[in-house]
Amino acid sequence: MRGVRQAPGVTRGLVLIGLAAVSWGTTGSVMTVLIARAGASPLLVGAARLWIAAVLLMLAARTTVRVAAPRDLRRCVLMGACMAGYQAAYFTAVTLSGITMTALIAICSAPLMIAALAPAALGERLTPRVRFALGLGVAGTALLVAAPQGMLELTARLVAGALLALAAGLAYAIYVVLAKATLARLAPLPLTALTFTAGAVLLTPAVLWTEAPLRQLTLGWPWLLYLGGVATAGAYAVYSLGLRRVPASVAGVVTLLEPLTATLLGVAVFGERLGATGVVGAVLLFSALGLVLTPRAVSRDA
Numbered sequence: 001m002r003g004v005r006q007a008p009g010v011t012r013g014l015v016l017i018g019l020a021a022v023s024w025g026t027t028g029s030v031m032t033v034l035i036a037r038a039g040a041s042p043l044l045v046g047a048a049r050l051w052i053a054a055v056l057l058m059l060a061a062r063t064t065v066r067v068a069a070p071r072d073l074r075r076c077v078l079m080g081a082c083m084a085g086y087q088a089a090y091f092t093a094v095t096l097s098g099i100t101m102t103a104l105i106a107i108c109s110a111p112l113m114i115a116a117l118a119p120a121a122l123g124e125r126l127t128p129r130v131r132f133a134l135g136l137g138v139a140g141t142a143l144l145v146a147a148p149q150g151m152l153e154l155t156a157r158l159v160a161g162a163l164l165a166l167a168a169g170l171a172y173a174i175y176v177v178l179a180k181a182t183l184a185r186l187a188p189l190p191l192t193a194l195t196f197t198a199g200a201v202l203l204t205p206a207v208l209w210t211e212a213p214l215r216q217l218t219l220g221w222p223w224l225l226y227l228g229g230v231a232t233a234g235a236y237a238v239y240s241l242g243l244r245r246v247p248a249s250v251a252g253v254v255t256l257l258e259p260l261t262a263t264l265l266g267v268a269v270f271g272e273r274l275g276a277t278g279v280v281g282a283v284l285l286f287s288a289l290g291l292v293l294t295p296r297a298v299s300r301d302a
Helices: 007-024 027-038 042-060 070-122 128-145 156-182 188-210 214-243 248-254 257-270 275-292 295-301
Strands: none
Touching (some): 007 214, 007 248, 007 257, 027 257, 042 070, 070 128, 070 248, 070 257, 128 257, 128 275, 188 214, 248 275
């Protein structure tokens, strides 16, 4: 990007990515409600959210998906595989190592992996500002999300869950890098629609293999519609719009708004306590975001 002439576009990109991250921050609470009230399996909920998002996005993009070139279609299938892999790895990790450890590892590792992949795959410069912001953001997320008393005793089950959480972070990072590269040729809406359709199709066999009863979903359909329509279809659509204007490495930092939103929601709605460590983590996260949430800074770092 050149100077500040592109600042308005950068500002829109940062705002869109921030909105997507805040929306993603609500998914943990919605998932908790669905699992508790409807007894739905996490993997079934993950597949259902992809299918709802795929249908809505394909309806919205029905006149534009036809113009996708074969190369872009192959790229979208690969991105869909990443999205399906993320859902499967993440929710399996939750059953092995719990929500806290899984969220901590997946959320912290993804921005680092994006930053590692972006220079070679996208030609982005990983500047000292972005490196420092990543360090602050990951440290803040660790303090915000971690429950140290539950992470001291390592077992084979916890290690397997941790490895799957890392795999989920890697799948998401690859998705972001591929999306950033493909957005140069394909508009955000058809890209997102094709990606989630592929992801839903690829994840379905895993759900059928687990034999999860579909009737579980009928008890929590309003929450499921929000999860698939707003926090998935809407969030990823606006994220893709923002990613078109912002470097992938910077987007990785901004999406750390997700754990911050999830934590604040837990405090405000569910009565969870933040504690001194959590407050320090929140301050570090806000500091990291402050380093990249200015159009001038992003223009220099692009």
